Amino acid sequence: AIVLNQSPSSIIASQGEKVTITCRASSSISSNYLHWYQQKPGAFPKLVIYSTSYRASGVPSRFSGSGSGTSYSFTISRVEAEDVATYYCQQGSSNPYTFGAGTKLELK
Amino acid sequence: EVQLVESGGGLVQPGRSLKLSCVASGFTFNNYWMTWIRQAPGKGLEWVASITNTGGSTYYPDSVKGRFTISRDNAKSTLYLQMNSLRSEDTATYYCTRVRGNNYPYFDYWGQGVMVTVSS
Numbered sequence: 341a342i343v344l345n346q347s348p349s350s351i352i353a354s355q356g357e358k359v360t361i362t363c364r365a366s367s368s369i370s371s372n373y374l375h376w377y378q379q380k381p382g383a384f385p386k387l388v389i390y391s392t393s394y395r396a397s398g399v400p401s402r403f404s405g406s407g408s409g410t411s412y413s414f415t416i417s418r419v420e421a422e423d424v425a426t427y428y429c430q431q432g433s434s435n436p437y438t439f440g441a442g443t444k445l446e447l448k
Numbered sequence: 449e450v451q452l453v454e455s456g457g458g459l460v461q462p463g464r465s466l467k468l469s470c471v472a473s474g475f476t477f478n479n480y481w482m483t484w485i486r487q488a489p490g491k492g493l494e495w496v497a498s499i500t501n502t503g504g505s506t507y508y509p510d511s512v513k514g515r516f517t518i519s520r521d522n523a524k525s526t527l528y529l530q531m532n533s534l535r536s537e538d539t540a541t542y543y544c545t546r547v548r549g550n551n552y553p554y555f556d557y558w559g560q561g562v563m564v565t566v567s568s
Contacts, residue, residue, distance in 0.1 A: 341509075375554040377493075384543055384558045385493065391549070396556065428493055432553040436509035439493040 342367050342431050346440035353419045354448045361414045361443045363429035368409045373433035376405055376414045379442075380425045388427070389414060421447060450474040452544045452559035459565045460534055470527040470544030470559055477525040478502070481547035483555060484518060484529045486540035486564075494540075497529060498547065512538075534566045 343366040353359045363374065376389040387396040389405040392412060402417045416423055424447055429440040456468040468484070484496040497518035498507045506518050517530040527544055541563050545555035 370552070372549070373552040377555075384561050385555075386558065387554060387556045390554045390556075391552065430493070430554065432549065435507055437495040437498075437553060439495070442492050 341436050342369065342434055342438055344429050344431055344438055344440040346427075346429055346443050348443060349441065350444040350446065352446050352448050355421060356418050359416050359419055359445065361427055361429075363407075363412045363414070363440050365410045365412070365431060367433075369431055369433040371408050371412075373431050374405075374407065374412050375430045375432065377428045377430065377439075378423075378425045379428065385428065416445075419445070419447070450546065450557045452546065452557060454542065454544050454559045454562035457542065457562035457564045459567065461568050462535060462566055464534055465530070465532045466534060466564060467531070468529040468542055468544075468562060468564070470529075472525045472527065472544075472546070475546070477520075478522040481550055481553070482518075482520060482527045483545045483547050483553070484527075485543045485545055485555065485558075486538075487543070487561075488537075488540045491540075496542070498553070499527070500550075531564070534564075536566050538564065539566045540564060 345364045371392040377385040378388045379385040393405045426442045426444045451473045454470045460466050483498040499518045515533045519528045541561040543561045544559040546557040547553050548556045
């Protein structure tokens with residue numbers, strides 16, 4: 341199984357700050373196969389970025405993604421209060437489809 | 449508006465069975481693969497089962513293979529998860545999700561989730 345290592349496991353940021361989360365895969369995967377989700381406290385997950393860099397419908401432009409091979413990143417250019425959540429990467433390259441352990445974003 | 453509404457969760461003893469349902473609306477159900485994903489309390493996300501749009505093929509991780517069965521009734525726009533031989537480690541919130549990008553699957557819509565607790 342492809343293991344996805346996310347870092348950091350938690351971030352404390354100020355409003356307006358730029359934050360970046362890294363997702364490293366145990367095997368190289370095509371950029372088509374790496375996706376990101378946001379899960380706000382007490383809610384179900386929501387798709388944010390698919391295929392490395394494409395924003396899902398209705399997702400603000402402050403969210404972006406990049407990467408290739410085994411290293412991918414997810415960036416919020418200017419954090420807002422509503423972005424407090426746990427973020428997960430996910431690979432659709434091979435069965436079993438796996439998720440990273442999550443990165444919890446909190447506001448300072 | 450796409451909606452996925454799960455039901456059927458609850459408290460069940462180890463070794464027993466439970467069947468989850470997910471009623472879909474707002475899209476043409478028989479055009480999409482569907483997937484169940486679970487989340488243990490305070491933990492991350494785990495893919496549980498996927499099914500093609502026709503129901504002709506199903507996929508499972510080793511952790512549930514042989515115990516769980518995913519199925520669908522396209523006439524009723526309903527997805528199912530039959531869970532047998534339940535274990536304490538199956539305790540989780542189970543989410544019904546719609547699949548996009550069948551060759552590189554991601555999950556673009558999620559239900560609100562249904563809780564399954566396996567305990568004596």
